[in-house]
Amino acid sequence: MPELCEIFDITVNELLSGERIDKEDYVMKAENNFLQIFNNKKGKQRLAIMQLVGDGLLVCGLVLVLSFPHLLELSGIQDVIMRLIGIFILACGFAINYLAKKIKYELTV
Numbered sequence: 001m002p003e004l005c006e007i008f009d010i011t012v013n014e015l016l017s018g019e020r021i022d023k024e025d026y027v028m029k030a031e032n033n034f035l036q037i038f039n040n041k042k043g044k045q046r047l048a049i050m051q052l053v054g055d056g057l058l059v060c061g062l063v064l065v066l067s068f069p070h071l072l073e074l075s076g077i078q079d080v081i082m083r084l085i086g087i088f089i090l091a092c093g094f095a096i097n098y099l100a101k102k103i104k105y106e107l108t109v
Contacts, residue, residue: 016036031106035103038107047104050099051101054097055093057090057093058090061086061087061089061090061092062086062090063086064086065090068082068086069083
C-alpha cells in the first residue's frame with residue numbers, strides 16, 4: 001500500500017477512504033478507517049484475540065513480578081531485572097486491554 005500511495009501522491013487513509021482528506025478531517029477519517037477494520041465478524045474475532053493476549057500478558061506479568069523471582073531464589077540484581085521485565089509485560093497487557101476496550105466502546109457508540 002505505501003508504494004501505491006507514493007505513486008498517486010496520497011496517504012494510506014486517503015486510499016482507504018477513496019477520497020482526498022483535508023488536514024482538518026484527517027484525524028477523524030483515520031480513526032474511522034481504523035474502526036472499520038474491527039467492524040465485521042473477522043474484526044470482532046481479532047478484537048477478542050487482542051483481549052486474550054492482553055489478559056495473558058497481565059497474568060504473565062503478575063507471575064514474573066510476584067512469584068517467579070522468589071521461586072527461583074534469584075540474587076539481588078537478577079531479582080530486580082526479573083521484576084522489571086514483569087512490570088514491562090504487565091504494562092503491555094494493560095495497554096492492549098485498554099486499547100481493545102476503547103475500540104469495543106467506539107464500535108458501540
